[in-house]
Amino acid sequence: MAVQINPSILSADFARLAEEAKAVEGADWLHVDVMDNHFVPNLTLGVPVVESLARATDTPLDCHLMIEDADRWAPQYVEAGAGSVTFHAEAAAAPVRLAREIRAKGARASMALKPATPVEPYEDLLPELDMVLIMTVEPGFGGQAFLDIMLPKIRRTRELITKHGLELWLQVDGGVSASTIERCADAGADVFVAGSAVYGAEDPAEAVRALRTQAESVTATAAWACAH
Numbered sequence: 001m002a003v004q005i006n007p008s009i010l011s012a013d014f015a016r017l018a019e020e021a022k023a024v025e026g027a028d029w030l031h032v033d034v035m036d037n038h039f040v041p042n043l044t045l046g047v048p049v050v051e052s053l054a055r056a057t058d059t060p061l062d063c064h065l066m067i068e069d070a071d072r073w074a075p076q077y078v079e080a081g082a083g084s085v086t087f088h089a090e091a092a093a094a095p096v097r098l099a100r101e102i103r104a105k106g107a108r109a110s111m112a113l114k115p116a117t118p119v120e121p122y123e124d125l126l127p128e129l130d131m132v133l134i135m136t137v138e139p140g141f142g143g144q145a146f147l148d149i150m151l152p153k154i155r156r157t158r159e160l161i162t163k164h165g166l167e168l169w170l171q172v173d174g175g176v177s178a179s180t181i182e183r184c185a186d187a188g189a190d191v192f193v194a195g196s197a198v199y200g201a202e203d204p205a206e207a208v209r210a211l212r213t214q215a216e217s218v219t220a221t222a223a224w225a226c227a228h
């Protein structure tokens with residue numbers, strides 16, 4: 001199970017998005033945080049910017065939709081060029097139908113859980129997904145402190161993935177850095193979003209490489225990864 005590092009452009013300079021995307025070439029995906037000022041108390045960007053970014057970089061786009069009425073909007077992000085679209089469980093009225101629609105349009109379907117949302121009620125839905133995102137901060141802002149108390153939920157989600165024999169990616173987002181990535185990898189995460197830890201570094205591409213090396217050093221021997 002390969003480690004993936006997804007820099008979040010939330011911590012980039014929004015006036016230079018194309019250059020900022022190029023600065024992390026070598027990353028697996030570019031994580032694009034879409035916020036609507038309703039689901040979260042912050043406002044970022046929408047479909048037109050995603051369309052432009054998709055043209056500006058060869059790195060595939062991992063769109064994290066922190067928006068209400070995900071059922072209506074998520075398919076538009078696939079059409080805009082996203083390779084992976086993550087909707088929040090708390091914002092989707094019909095998550096199974098939505099995941100199928102995202103896949104049918106040609107993108108990977110992913111579902112995010114806020115810190116207070118347990119994973120167990122969604123166990124039967126996991127086969128409909130390509131990725132689960134466990135938020136390790138309260139969504140809305142970059143640069144927040146990693147919530148250690150999310151580690152058991154990451155572990156539990158990995159157990160459910162293994163139990164069902166699924167090829168599901170497990171993403172963590174929020175406060176992921178050199179000092180927290182190893183704990184996430186040990187708990188079962190294999191896709192790591194990092195905003196401030198990458199764009200706050202002097203050399204963002206080098207920060208991506210260093211985070212990858214750290215995560216790989218853990219997954220090489222982690223019990224959950226060796227079970228595959």
Ligand SMILES: O=C(CO)[C@H](O)[C@H](O)COP(=O)(O)O
Nearest residue numbers: 139140142143174175195196
């Ligand atoms: O979804 C997010 C916030 O809601 C961001 O992706 C996340 O916070 C990344 O920033 P950092 O790595 O600085 O925490």
Ligand SMILES: [Co+2]
Nearest residue numbers: 033064173193
């Ligand atoms: Co995000």
